[in-house]
Amino acid sequence: MQNQLDYPMSMREKRNASLSREAAASGMVLLENRNGTLPLKAESKKIALFGCGAVRTVRGGTGSGDPLNGGLLGGGIVHVNQSPRYHINIMQSFLSAGYHVVTKDLLNEYAAKYDAAEEKSIGDPLHMFVFPEMSYSAEQVSQYAKMTDTAVYVISRNSGEGADRCLKKNVTIDGMEYEIGDYELSQTERNNVGVISNAFPKMILVLNVGGVVDMSTVRKNSKIGAVLLMSQAGQEGGDALLDVLTGRVTPSGKLTATWAMKYSDYPASATFAYNDNDVSKEKYEEGIYVGYRYFDTFGIEPCYEFGYGLSYTEFSMECQGAELEGEWVKLQVKVKNEGSVYSGREVVQVYYSAPGGWNEINGVEKPFQELASFAKTKELKPGESQTLFIRFRIRDMASYCEKDACYRLDEGDYRIRIGNSSRHTIPAVVLKLKKAVVTEQLRNEYPLSEELHEISKAGRTPCRDRDLLFRVGCGIAEEMEEYGITMILGPSLNIHRDPLCGRNFEYFSEDPLVSGLMAAAITRGIQSRPGTGACIKHYAANNQESNRYAVDTIVSERALREIYLKGFEIAVKTAQPMAIMTSYNLINGVPTADSRDLNTDIARGEWGFQGLIMTDWNGGASTPYKSMHAGNDLIMPGGKQRALNIVMAVETVMPNFDDKGQIVFEKVVPFLPIRQAMWNSFTPKPDGKDTVTANLKEGYTAEEKDGVILVNGEKIHLNCVVQRTSPADFYMEYTDVTTDVAHVTGQGRQIVYRGNLRRKRSICVGNVQRCACHNLKVIMNSLAMYRTYPQLTPTPFSEHDRLEEWI
Numbered sequence: 001m002q003n004q005l006d007y008p009m010s011m012r013e014k015r016n017a018s019l020s021r022e023a024a025a026s027g028m029v030l031l032e033n034r035n036g037t038l039p040l041k042a043e044s045k046k047i048a049l050f051g052c053g054a055v056r057t058v059r060g061g062t063g064s065g066d067p068l069n070g071g072l073l074g075g076g077i078v079h080v081n082q083s084p085r086y087h088i089n090i091m092q093s094f095l096s097a098g099y100h101v102v103t104k105d106l107l108n109e110y111a112a113k114y115d116a117a118e119e120k121s122i123g124d125p126l127h128m129f130v131f132p133e134m135s136y137s138a139e140q141v142s143q144y145a146k147m148t149d150t151a152v153y154v155i156s157r158n159s160g161e162g163a164d165r166c167l168k169k170n171v172t173i174d175g176m177e178y179e180i181g182d183y184e185l186s187q188t189e190r191n192n193v194g195v196i197s198n199a200f201p202k203m204i205l206v207l208n209v210g211g212v213v214d215m216s217t218v219r220k221n222s223k224i225g226a227v228l229l230m231s232q233a234g235q236e237g238g239d240a241l242l243d244v245l246t247g248r249v250t251p252s253g254k255l256t257a258t259w260a261m262k263y264s265d266y267p268a269s270a271t272f273a274y275n276d277n278d279v280s281k282e283k284y285e286e287g288i289y290v291g292y293r294y295f296d297t298f299g300i301e302p303c304y305e306f307g308y309g310l311s312y313t314e315f316s317m318e319c320q321g322a323e324l325e326g327e328w329v330k331l332q333v334k335v336k337n338e339g340s341v342y343s344g345r346e347v348v349q350v351y352y353s354a355p356g357g358w359n360e361i362n363g364v365e366k367p368f369q370e371l372a373s374f375a376k377t378k379e380l381k382p383g384e385s386q387t388l389f390i391r392f393r394i395r396d397m398a399s400y401c402e403k404d405a406c407y408r409l410d411e412g413d414y415r416i417r418i419g420n421s422s423r424h425t426i427p428a429v430v431l432k433l434k435k436a437v438v439t440e441q442l443r444n445e446y447p448l449s450e451e452l453h454e455i456s457k458a459g460r461t462p463c464r465d466r467d468l469l470f471r472v473g474c475g476i477a478e479e480m481e482e483y484g485i486t487m488i489l490g491p492s493l494n495i496h497r498d499p500l501c502g503r504n505f506e507y508f509s510e511d512p513l514v515s516g517l518m519a520a521a522i523t524r525g526i527q528s529r530p531g532t533g534a535c536i537k538h539y540a541a542n543n544q545e546s547n548r549y550a551v552d553t554i555v556s557e558r559a560l561r562e563i564y565l566k567g568f569e570i571a572v573k574t575a576q577p578m579a580i581m582t583s584y585n586l587i588n589g590v591p592t593a594d595s596r597d598l599n600t601d602i603a604r605g606e607w608g609f610q611g612l613i614m615t616d617w618n619g620g621a622s623t624p625y626k627s628m629h630a631g632n633d634l635i636m637p638g639g640k641q642r643a644l645n646i647v648m649a650v651e652t653v654m655p656n657f658d659d660k661g662q663i664v665f666e667k668v669v670p671f672l673p674i675r676q677a678m679w680n681s682f683t684p685k686p687d688g689k690d691t692v693t694a695n696l697k698e699g700y701t702a703e704e705k706d707g708v709i710l711v712n713g714e715k716i717h718l719n720c721v722v723q724r725t726s727p728a729d730f731y732m733e734y735t736d737v738t739t740d741v742a743h744v745t746g747q748g749r750q751i752v753y754r755g756n757l758r759r760k761r762s763i764c765v766g767n768v769q770r771c772a773c774h775n776l777k778v779i780m781n782s783l784a785m786y787r788t789y790p791q792l793t794p795t796p797f798s799e800h801d802r803l804e805e806w807i
Helices: 011-027 090-096 104-121 138-145 187-199 216-220 237-245 292-297 466-483 512-526 557-564 566-575 596-606 624-630 640-648 765-780 783-788
Strands: 029-033 046-050 150-156 168-173 176-181 202-208 226-229 281-283 315-325 328-337 347-353 370-376 385-393 399-401 406-409 412-421 424-433 437-441 533-539 552-554 579-582 612-614 665-667 675-677 682-684 690-695 702-705 708-711 717-726 729-736 742-745 750-757
Touching (some): 046 090, 046 138, 090 104, 090 237, 138 150, 176 187, 187 202, 187 216, 202 237, 226 237, 315 412, 315 424, 328 347, 328 412, 328 424, 399 557, 512 533, 512 566, 579 596, 596 624, 612 765, 624 640, 624 765, 702 742, 765 783
Parallel strands (some): 046 150, 150 202, 533 579, 579 612
Antiparallel strands (some): 029 226, 168 176, 347 412, 406 437, 665 675, 702 708, 742 750
16 A cells, blocks of 8 residues: 555546645635735745644545545544545645745644554544644743744544534543534634634634534634635645635635524524434424524524625626526626735525515415525636626426425515625515416325424525536546446435534535535536446435434425425436435335335436436345335345345245254344344244244254243343444344243254244335346446447436436
């Protein structure tokens, strides 16, 4: 591995590294910039860097989101993770650009301790590596302030697959207990912010985070000159950040999620994951009121609103015309760079307020406003302007009516506004609808499994650069082709329902339009070459990691369709991905992979999906044969147990016993200590109608004693279940064979078990044929097929079907 790091970088690596750097810089969001603190002045090449993130910058979250950062194992391989080939940290970038980093020795000393601790954590499944932040004294910081007037403090966070975030937590390292910040800043971080901002005339706070953090105390500190959200910016993150800090790139990113004043302001905060000590069910009582739909409707002031983001320059925006063209609303918006120094780009955001949103409830209850469309300008020089032509479909303003199972435009005024954030808009046009119109008649597919009390407003008063993401997708396709990979498991487009979700760093937004359009753009890029395809995931309502394999999401049909399915619908209709991956969770009592409503009726029937549907790895709460019947074509990752489950749906398979007459326990997941009792088609049950007999081998004798079955004087096991001591730690708990379900016969050489033997067929030949057809379609459009049979005419997957236009 070490030698491979020294190979010269190929032209493709250099080209895509440059694209990664551009994409990272384009998405960074400037939250505060007081007194022109940013960009950094070119004449000053001395700087003080502070914080773990300055020297051990977080590239991306753990799990499937970033295998090089540790994957499911967490932690990663240090010499790979810190190689400039795969990861450029912030201090490296400053040093390479000729800066004198006055805190270099301090950071290197910290990095050595960090790396040593990280090495020890490798191989601990599903464990998130954490290391305490450095603590700075006023005296220590004042010495560095004598060398430079500018300090950058980097606060970093990591999260990932298998566990959700928390407000903050305590960890023990080498016998010492430390407070680690997460959503909230730790006491050490708050102290550091105060000490550094007091010592340096210019203090810049950089957020190297994958999700929302509490900025309430930071906003009160007027000595902080600038706050920049760099996010987790990938392998070129350090260089991309430097581009923005120095003004080589003017920040133009916008927030795709609302940053609240405090965590309790989020509508799901009281019950999310472990917050109510119940992870078996997650009731989506906020309904359609997710993110800005909630904050704007219920009059809750955010810290930073959806769509917010500053620039080094100022822009004006004016709607110069609006017209109806068929089913399209078309706006003509002029954007001008009003500044005199810096060029920059602006995002025009179009919002609509439907009847019942801006006034008293009329027809279906609606949020105050919803995003209709958006567009980003080119790079505008000082004084330069550009006219954007932005459009959206009238029918996309319809709301889902559960009572009539349809999308409907209610009678009344539809107010259209434009702006550069959800709370900074101006009126553009009003559309008047004289009578209600049904735009799409459907049927309700997901009845509630139990009563759900959704919140209501009744009685109250009231980056988005798709072209760049397409190019990123093209870059991914180029690498897939080089490595012979046909399908990549992404993009992920679940909704930012709550900021504590551990995988929000992988997902696009709290808004389904942003999520769907961004996923579609990157999918079209991935599928721009013949033989390469995308698998959008996780379908659907997969918005937490706590108990992710079995949590039951209780959600209304309307919220499901308007919020949690809408992004997938947009991606399917406008990009036709090669595959969809179902999620682990249940929806209203039914595992998503086992839901025919979700996989067949909606994805294929309503949306016209033509690709392959697969389960997530090991299927979560789903059952392979049920998933196949429901419309899943590929049960991942395959293996003996899943194949056996499908076989048992068409024929009876007897149990497997070991030499002592105990049921065989086989390992289910290769890298986890999870086992399964191989009862196959037989279910042990005291009042069962059938029996099966286990014959003991030579040297073993069974007996009944005190209500249990003993073999050679020792208990034998009947079944096992997984018991968790924490989200990431678990063990197998075994139950013993009792005389309720078994008895000994044949002079102790046989154990007879009572129970029920399944003989009913559950799937038919048609299920298998359908799966085979969808798998063969992917195989026929794979890189391997085109390379094996060069006489075939290769066609990009997205070009096989007619795609819709959404905006």
